[in-house]
Amino acid sequence: MNILNASQIRNLDAHTIQNEPISSLDLMERASRAFVRWLCARFDNRRPLVFFCGKGNNGGDGLAIARILSAKGYGVTVYVVDYTEKSSDDFSKNLQRLQEHLTVHYIKEEKDLPKLTGEEILIDALLGSGLTRPAEGLLAATIETMNESPARVISVDIASGLYMDKVNGDDDAIVRPDYTVSFQLPKLAFMIPQNGPFAGDWLVVDIGLNETYIEKTKTPYFFTDKRSARKLIRDREKFSHKGTFGHALLLAGSFGKMGAAQLCGGACLRSGVGLLTLHVAGCGYEIIQIALPEAMCSVDIHEKMLTTLPDLNAYSAIGVGPGLGKEPQTLQMLENLIGEAKVPMVWDADALNLLSENPDLLKKLPEHTIITPHPKEFERLAGKSKDDYARLELARSFAGEHKLIVVLKGAHTSVIFPDGTVHFNATGNAGMATGGAGDVLTGILTSLLAQKYSPQDAARLGVYQHGIAGDRAAKARTKTAMIASDIVENMGW
Numbered sequence: 225m226n227i228l229n230a231s232q233i234r235n236l237d238a239h240t241i242q243n244e245p246i247s248s249l250d251l252m253e254r255a256s257r258a259f260v261r262w263l264c265a266r267f268d269n270r271r272p273l274v275f276f277c278g279k280g281n282n283g284g285d286g287l288a289i290a291r292i293l294s295a296k297g298y299g300v301t302v303y304v305v306d307y308t309e310k311s312s313d314d315f316s317k318n319l320q321r322l323q324e325h326l327t328v329h330y331i332k333e334e335k336d337l338p339k340l341t342g343e344e345i346l347i348d349a350l351l352g353s354g355l356t357r358p359a360e361g362l363l364a365a366t367i368e369t370m371n372e373s374p375a376r377v378i379s380v381d382i383a384s385g386l387y388m389d390k391v392n393g394d395d396d397a398i399v400r401p402d403y404t405v406s407f408q409l410p411k412l413a414f415m416i417p418q419n420g421p422f423a424g425d426w427l428v429v430d431i432g433l434n435e436t437y438i439e440k441t442k443t444p445y446f447f448t449d450k451r452s453a454r455k456l457i458r459d460r461e462k463f464s465h466k467g468t469f470g471h472a473l474l475l476a477g478s479f480g481k482m483g484a485a486q487l488c489g490g491a492c493l494r495s496g497v498g499l500l501t502l503h504v505a506g507c508g509y510e511i512i513q514i515a516l517p518e519a520m521c522s523v524d525i526h527e528k529m530l531t532t533l534p535d536l537n538a539y540s541a542i543g544v545g546p547g548l549g550k551e552p553q554t555l556q557m558l559e560n561l562i563g564e565a566k567v568p569m570v571w572d573a574d575a576l577n578l579l580s581e582n583p584d585l586l587k588k589l590p591e592h593t594i595i596t597p598h599p600k601e602f603e604r605l606a607g608k609s610k611d612d613y614a615r616l617e618l619a620r621s622f623a624g625e626h627k628l629i630v631v632l633k634g635a636h637t638s639v640i641f642p643d644g645t646v647h648f649n650a651t652g653n654a655g656m657a658t659g660g661a662g663d664v665l666t667g668i669l670t671s672l673l674a675q676k677y678s679p680q681d682a683a684r685l686g687v688y689q690h691g692i693a694g695d696r697a698a699k700a701r702t703k704t705a706m707i708a709s710d711i712v713e714n715m716g717w
């Protein structure tokens with residue numbers, strides 16, 4: 225799914241209005257009904273709803289939503305923040321319609337702001353995708369009132385004060401919603417870690433904007449949701465045999481970190497690889513043979529660390545890093561790996577940390593290798609960024625410069641291609657912020673590469689499937705109690 229910027233969304237609205245055709249007022253009504261459907265499925269009419277509306281189209285949505293919900297028997301109070309003389313046409317038309325049924329309150333100065341009990345549900349319809357500057361004055365005071373109330377807050381389209389596609393200032397007034405019900409497309413802002421508090425639990429409702437136009441609009445940003453992930457999956461052909469699905473090699477596991485190799489190997493096996501060999505430090509032989517009877521185990525000449533490569537000829541993909549350690553002999557092994565590997569690779573964890581300390585080696589990494597840094601590992605590789613948008617840009621140029629597939633991990637992990645394309649992932653949850661979850665991902669990616677998925681497809685699909693397994697694990701065990709091995713246990717699609 226494409227992610228569009230604010231001006232592209234404006235054009236999309238205009239295109240839909242002109243070509244469907246539909247009036248902008250009817251489009252607003254359709255968007256408002258979509259919002260209402262979501263709200264009614266979630267909240268019954270026992271709680272009072274308090275609306276805070278601006279005077280643009282976001283405010284117009286708020287007024288339309290209030291009218292529809294009031295007709296459905298919800299208790300509705302509407303405040304319009306009177307911060308400007310100007311108002312949009314569709315705002316004015318909806319104001320007129322609403323006033324036929326309901327008294328609208330105006331906030332003209334701060335003392336007009338209501339005292340909230342905390343029992344209400346607050347609907348934030350002050351500013352939407354039309355935000356051009358930080359919210360100030362009365363708007364900022366209204367935002368503060370909402371944020372200070374313990375009441376639940378639902379933002380219409382996007383939290384008021386949050387830019388859709390660029391960084392906000394540290395002191396900007398921005399609503400902190402519990403939920404954002406966004407129209408048609410996810411917004412870039414929702415993908416950015418520092419915006420977590422300003423997106424809340426967000427979801428997208430379909431308002432029938434022109435799909436063909438969306439698909440044709442050029443953007444570097446995409447969202448890997450269920451539909452796009454499904455397109456990547458290959459069926460297991462009836463007459464296939466284990467040779468069809470490749471032989472993966474994992475270089476992982478030193479003394480005290482053999483669990484990383486086990487998690488990585490378990491995930492690799494459960495993602496459909498034909499054969500798996502783990503090459504581990506000598507001390508890991510029994511552990512791996514007992515923990516993963518389906519895998520073969522090759523041991524290093526060194527008891528505690530990885531120092532030498534096995535013969536690489538048998539393998540169709542290689543994953544390296546989990547539980548590797550950073551000993552100088554291990555660095556030597558990585559140098560040899562770069563020299564000898566002729567198959568696609570995934571580099572993770574300590575393999576990346578060793579790369580950061582040896583930039584010459586980074587330059588030699590074969591094109592289209594997948595690297596899977598978390599933000600700290602990425603910082604070690606590429607340097608500091610002043611904010612999360614800047615980090616994303618840095619990752620795009622890093623991927624381009626080194627011709628790598630960068631999987632920048634976190635909530636909405638971004639998979640970045642050398643051409644600068646970014647695919648944000650839809651799945652996963654904060655329960656995955658637990659030691660070993662990344663090792664699981666490396667196993668999945670190596671397995672997909674061994675099965676001859678392209679590095680681009682393997683990265684997008686693997687990250688998606690990792691998140692699905694994490695979501696299932698959270699359902700089974702809760703986000704708090706789940707551990708990385710639960711992610712492996714819950715794999716399968």
Ligand SMILES: NC(=O)C1=CN([C@@H]2O[C@H](COP(=O)(O)OP(=O)(O)OC[C@H]3O[C@@H](n4cnc5c(N)ncnc54)[C@H](O)[C@@H]3O)[C@@H](O)[C@H]2O)[C@@H](O)CC1
Pocket residue numbers: 237238248251252253255278279280281282283285312350351352353354355356357358359360363380381382407431
């Ligand atoms: N255009 C359409 O057909 C549709 C638009 N929709 C709604 O329309 C919204 C966008 O509406 P608008 O473009 O009217 O913009 P907004 O309602 O976001 O903002 C209103 C106007 O306020 C001004 N403004 C921006 N930042 C400000 C600030 N910090 N302080 C004071 N004034 C500021 C701008 O001139 C802006 O046009 C979307 O978020 C969505 O909620 C939906 O109704 C769906 C259909």
Ligand SMILES: Nc1ncnc2c1ncn2[C@@H]1O[C@H](COP(=O)(O)OP(=O)(O)O)[C@@H](O)[C@H]1O
Pocket residue numbers: 573598633634635636637651652653654655656657658659660661662663664665690
């Ligand atoms: N809040 C979160 N939401 C979704 N996924 C998350 C979240 N936190 C972590 N993850 C995922 O869990 C994995 C953690 O990997 P990593 O940080 O390398 O852990 P480890 O090194 O312990 O294995 C990544 O794939 C990341 O995307």
Ligand SMILES: [K+]
Pocket residue numbers: 282348349350351352379380381382383384
């Ligand atoms: K809003």
